[in-house]
Amino acid sequence: MEFTLEDISAQEFERRRELFGPLADSVRELIDAVIRTEVDEDIVHDAHAQIVSVVESLRTRQIEGSFGVRHTADMKGMPWGNAVIGLRNAVAPPLQLTRQDNGLVTTDFTLGAAYEGPPGCVHGGVCAMVLDHVLGQAGSADDVPCYTGTLTMRYLRPTPLGRLHAEAIIAERDGRKKIVRGAISDAHGETVTAEGVFIVPKDWAGVMPETPRPPAR
């Protein structure tokens, strides 16, 4: 597993962000439109032909394999291919996370037709995907790296499509384990709660904070 350093200026970073952000956003719109359209067959055929041609033009020069996890020389992150937060990845909503001083990680986001499971509701697996990411970020909010050991979701009720909130925080520590708790909520409260056990690699165990942070709930 290798992280990629790209020696680019702040200006070049911005240029790429402004170039590829809107492109991926237009693809997010396209995903939604392909699910919901009711236009006549000839318009669908035209759309298909145009998309195939756009793909061809974009593929005339491309990287091998996946995007990877890149950062600039001054360690500005470019997780732009990430399936949950990736600026250039139209599969990603993308989530935008905020880390508070107490280690609480939060995100407000909207999930539309592309994330549906039961009618009108977010796919339970998409809830799990969001929670995996948010808990993972909360787990490393103390700057001690860790990887996901186990992750347990408790589905309280269906999560409606639309505006949602998710948050997570380190709730307990036990040796090299961090217990992280979090939830997805709609306007009426929690719909799915999650608990993750995150493991600190052996060579990092010495730097674990001794005092636990305040629990999330």
Place this chain on the structure above:
Amino acid sequence: MEFTLEDISAQEFERRRELFGPLADSVRELIDAVIRTEVDEDIVHDAHAQIVSVVESLRTRQIEGSFGVRHTADMKGMPWGNAVIGLRNAVAPPLQLTRQDNGLVTTDFTLGAAYEGPPGCVHGGVCAMVLDHVLGQAGSADDVPCYTGTLTMRYLRPTPLGRLHAEAIIAERDGRKKIVRGAISDAHGETVTAEGVFIVPKDWAGVMPETPRPPAR
């Protein structure tokens, strides 16, 4: 939560499948190309303009809200908007599941750049999303409906992007609970295992089989 019946012929079902399947497939290619492209700025701008125009043409007539879960009068399923298996949903890989006579649900699938988390690896949340769906299908493979109560993933090692396999089966029963176990594997064995507790609605509890099926492992 409402399921939608569409009174269409087998022929019309096929026509729609053949119309929208390739369209969504071209969008899957586009998602990948947008992540990986290294073409010049003017080509990206052209691509953006063309996608915006395609979206506009598809949106001239579209359904309100999400696709829902539809079926034909003879109960052929059209879960085409589903985030994991949806034919018309480019967020979905889409998974194609097979149910064996003993209730084992399996799927072989490929995850590319759009599903990346750690460099070269599947996002842990995407693994969770896949397992949620596969376990859910295995949970109702006995034709007794149930909903997901809890779902626990155990991450054994990173899951590489590429060709993968997932499967799940009802392993135990306990009153109105079904314990479903499953895993994602690559060519070298399991990467993530999962256990889900699925709950049978009260008015269905009477029809639960008394003899448990053989456990998955």
